[in-house]
Every structure is written in C-alpha cells, then in structure tokens.
Amino acid sequence: MSLELRTTPHLHAPDDVVLIMRNVVFALLPICAWSIWQFGLSALALILTTLASCLITERQFNKTNTLGDWSAAITGLLLALTLPPAFPLWMAAVAGFTAMALGKLLFGGLGMNVFNPALVGRAFVQAAFPVAITTWTPSLFEGRFSQFIPGTFTVPFTIPPEVAEWNSRVAIDAFTGATPLGLHKFEGISTPVLDLFLGNAAGSAGETSALLILLGGLYLAARKFLDWRIPLFILLGAGLTAGAFHLADPQQYPSAGFMLFSGGLMLGAWFMATDMVGSPVTPWGVAIYGLLIGVLTIIIRLFGGLSEGVMYAILLGNAATPLIEQFTQPRVFGEKGS
C-alpha cells in the first residue's frame, strides 16, 4: 500500500483565493445592476467593455491562464463603476488595458501590485481625458433602455460630442451636468443626504447608491472576505474631518453625512481601499491606513482642484502601505512592549 505523506497541518480551512474573489464579484453585481437601471444601455455597454478589456489584457500578458482566480473580473467591474456612464467605450477599453497592464501585470500579477489596478486605470484616463471623465448625464432618464447616451460610441481618437443639449432634452428635472459634489463645490447647491444614500443622483456608474454598496460590503465583511476595519476607519476619518470643518463654518463646508454618502467614498472605502494586496495586514497599520485615506479624501474634496478626492487618497494610501506596515509590526508574544 502506498502511503500519503504530507507536512503539517493536515487540515485546511475551506476558503481559498478563488472563493474570496468570486464573492467580491457577487457583491459587486447588485451595484452593477443598479447602475444599469439608472443609466440604461450605456452603463451596460461600459461595464461589458471594461470587463472584456481587463480580461483580455490579463490573458494576453500571462503565459498561463489566470482568469480563473477572478481577480481580473473584479478590476473590470470596479473600473466601470468609477467611470461616468457617458464615458466613450474606446476610452473605457484604454482604461481597462492600463489598469491591468500598468497597474497589475507590470508589477508581477496577482498579489504583487502596489496600487489598486482599477484606480490606476481610472487615474490614467482622468489625466488623459479630463473632459470626458467629468461629463455627467442625468440618472433615470426616459428611454434609457432604448437609446445610448451620445458619447458612448465615440469613434476612437476623436472628441466626444457635447451632451448639454441632449441632457436638457432627456432629463426630467433641470439637470446642470454636475454631480452632487460638483454642485456643492462649484455652485453651492446641496443634495439631500437621503437621495445620496438611495442613489437618486448623478455620478459615476456605480457610486451613486450608498445603500447597495453598504449591503455588498457588509456581506463580504460578514464572510470575512474583506477587512471591515478599513472602511470603518476611512469613514471615521472622513466623517470626523468633514464634521470638524462643518462645525467651524457650516455655510462653506458641507455636513459629514453629505460627505460620507456622496461621490465615490462608499465604493472606495468598501471595495477599493480594501483590496487586500495594497492594504496593510497589521492591526495598527489598518487603522492608520484607513484614517489617512478618510482624512485625505476630505482635504482633497474641500481644498483640491477636483470635486472628488477618493481615488487619489486611496492611491496615496496604497503607496504608504509598506511604510505603514514597517512601523506597525505587531508586538510578538513574550516580547517586552515596544
């Protein structure tokens, strides 16, 4: 009889990388569905484009097939959710390619990337196509399931058409072509927090419904597929910073609730900053990382040139992670307190 010889431990917990990644995809699906309900065919086309672009890039750059770990699918979905629904598809494809090639595969693939790949892709198109990425269209417009938003099928390397005229034609209410954050920053108009929470607002394809993001995030946290401490500390950092400014000058600075539920903060806090690869593993490191991202987001939003700051805050947090970890190594059992 031949005997099986393995090293200890002979038992293994049931979770593996594929299970974790697959569940993140599942948690993103309701957010994608809401995005399609809000923005129609264009959102669907956008999601499929970034997804395909990411998957093809991952496959082309690897010798072996690594699509089975589902990580490229997460990047594809997340990327689409951070882009405006009217974003031209060819630009989305470029974003997907950049996300995978520059953000992940250049570093060595799964587990090696320093930055969140989806945000690398978005940062690239933010710099390359500054107009297209700030072109907003109204949500829940009529005929969204029978027509595409103009701009979706822009011919590659040409400038997308103006949407202002189209916006005023399809929008039910007056639509000014700005997100709640932009409205507040540049025009001084506040959007009710409840609308933000439920997702009745303009914005990127997947950042509008805080409720669905929260549900997906809580599901993952409950199954221990994401570190709940990261969103907690981000929201804590952002909420306290925004609250402090609001207290100092309620006229100029919006409330903490508005800041927490607007823009990409929820999506970023639950699904981007929690990317395991780019976030710290040490308990204190997680707290510092989260607070850093939360505070930076609000600082950029209030004092930066852009109305949104989550993306750069998370990328900075990713960059700081090795340093944070170096200074927050846990106290080893039996060692004197450090």
Add this chain to the structure above:
Amino acid sequence: MADWCRVNIMKLFRRRSFSHGVHPPAHKDGTAQIPIRRLPFAPQLILPLGQHIGAPAQALVKKGQDVVRGQPLAAAAGAMSVPLHAPATGRIREIKSMLTSRGSREPAIVLDVYEASTQEVLWREKRNLEELDQDQLLQAIQDAGLVGLGGAAFPSHIKLRVPEDKKVDTLIINGCECEPYLTCDHRIMLEYPDDLIRGIQLAMRASGTRRAIIGIEDNKMDAVKLLAERLRKASDIQVEAVETKYPQGSEKMLIKSLLNREVPAGGIPADIGVVVNNVGTLAALGRLLPRGEGLMERVITVTGSGVRRQGNYLVPLGTPIGFILEQAGYEGGPNEFILGGPMMGPAVSSLEVPITKGSSGLLVLNEPSIRAESRHRWPCIKCGRCVSACPMHLNPALLGQLALAGEYEEMAHDAHLNHCFECGCCSYVCPSNIPLVQLFRAAKAINREKAA
C-alpha cells in the same frame, strides 16, 4: 448571592482565552463517548531507544535475552534522558535501526512477545513515597521513564525540576486537548480522575508548588464538572474551563489564558513562575509511582475515516500502527496515517512505525480536498488572515515572502522566525495555500546548519 451565580456572571464577561488562533472542526464525537479499551499485545514490539527529547536511553539487554513485563530494557543516559521498560514478557530479538515516526531510522529494541504474555506487571521498584524528599521524588519520576505524553515527550523529571534561580508558584495541568480528533486526554480525565489527582499532588510536591490549576477546554464540560466535584475539598487545586480554540493546549497559550502571564521570548514557563504538565502525563505519574512501575503503555485515540472501531485504546509502547489498524477494524481506502493530531502530528511513511511515548493518536485521514494535486497555490494576496491567526503574534505573510526570497537570516533577525512553534494556524487559514509552516521549518533548518 449564591456562589454558582456569581461564577457564571463572571464567565459571561471574561472567557478565559488567549488572542488569535483558529477554530478547526473538532471531529471528536466518534470517540469522546467511548470508554478506553485495552489492546492485546502485538506479536512483535519495536521500542526505539530515543522516544523522548534528550539523549537516547542505553540498552541494558542483549539479543536473545528473556525479559518480563515491567523490566527496564534501557537505562537513562544522563540527566536529560529516561529509561525504557518492557511492555510485555518476551525475548529480545535484536537491537537494530528501525523506522520511526520522525521519518528517520533509529536504534530500537525489537521484542518478540510470548504468546501467553500476561498483563500482570512482573517487575517493580517499590518506594515509600511518603518518605521521599524532593530530589528522590524527581529521581523516582525519572526511573519511571515518564515523559510528556501530550506529544512533546519532554522528560517529566526535568520539567518538574524548578531551576534554582527561579521561583515557581503554580502548577498548570493541561487538559485542553486542542488538536481536532484527539480525545485521549478527555477520556483519561473522565476515567482516571483519582490517578490524575494523585499525580497532581505528587507533581506539586516534586516541583514545590502550592497551587495547581487544571485548564480544560469548554467543549469538555463533563470533565470540568467531574474533576471540580472530586476536588471540592482540595483548596489548592482548581479546575478552570478555557475557550475551545486551537492552539489552546500550547503551554504558552494556556498560561496566558489562565494567569494572563506571557512566557518571555526564548524563555521557559518557570521564568514566570509556572510549571505545565499534561493530564495524561500526571495520570500516568499518579498510577505508576505508587506501584513502582515504569511507563509501558499509553492511551491513544484511534480514529478517522475507514476505522470501524474508533475509540481510545490502552496500547503497549512499541505496537506497530499496522497492528492497531488491524485490531480497530481498518477497512482500507484512505491512506494517510498521522501519529498525533492533524495540526501538528507527523504523517508516517510505513505501517511498521511503532507507537512511542509521545504518540497521542493514530488518525486515518481522508481529506481529498487538501491533497497536493487538488491544492492550487496562488501568490500571497496579503489578506492578513495568517497575521490574525498566529498565536505568537508574528507576521507569517512577511516571513513567507522572506522565505520565498531565500532571506533566511532576515527571517530570524527581523521577523522573529525562532518564536514560531509550528502550530500550523497560518497554513490552515492561508487562502493561497502557501505551505507557510513548511517554509519556516526549512528556513530554521537552514539557519541551524549555517550556525553549526
């Protein structure tokens, strides 16, 4: 307020435990309820001379010599060693290298058992225990060949001897049995409580401690209740339930859970005033010493898939595992055999490997899901689960990356590699299936080689 009420309310707020660790499925139901049974003698017993940590014993017998059950076959080779006793009456066939559970061949006494060998012990060295002083008591413990039966097989007389420069106030008796599948300590507590209590009293005398605490995981409340009942009048011996969590039974973790003291890095429990012994060891001590007998047999859990008569068996030392499987009705099929628990016990390479003093179980594993061929390995995704699992609060993710980069010295200097006691929590939780413990073992071996 009634006394029990106060105790229960206290327990709501503070459950005695350590931080980190894992919760593997227990798999104890098949064996925990079945009384210990005695296994017959195998036709041939294989008794390695080095069954314990320290110098191997020196053989006292020659080829062809007749021996009786209980007679010393080998003597302790110095202070850090223990003698070996004949588990059965028979004739010495030879002394030669035999395969052991460590995977290597080691010198062993091969004993052909007489067909009508009796269970009666025919050789004793009676002592009047009441008259012995501390040193004589420790000598008697060494002469009994007693070692830690929890798995480490560390000589008991060394463990109980408190170094002269240290002060010890507490004897902890480890009844956690945190390894999945194993129930031998559980059965010992239920069936031999008197031996155990006598053993605890002798160990307190030998170590000069005034207080003893029995720590038992709270999945064995029947044992907690039974021992608490027996010890109602003994104010110096307490029974405490601790959280069921692996590796609660590691002595550092158990001390932390019970006394909130941490064994200093690189130190021993005596540094913080504690001596730890396993319940199986002290039950054997309490049974053997008054009778003047040596350690000839031990209780092991025989369990796992394909074993028809699972349970705990009193097995003569030296019994080949093939014989045990035959007696327990092994039906074939699964072919991974582990001596001890599934988290730390080694897999054996042959069914001729014998049970030794440190073997606490024989486990037949059938876990196709974790076979090498079905376990794809992914790169580390830095999920941090290993960091949250490591009971020593190390950073296994960092250690693993250093190991894969071949930076073994950095592992020891900067990442505390040598604090790792290979409990396996990190490998158990790793979703990328990285064999972390194995990497650490290899790194330690390489560092040892370099240092030599």
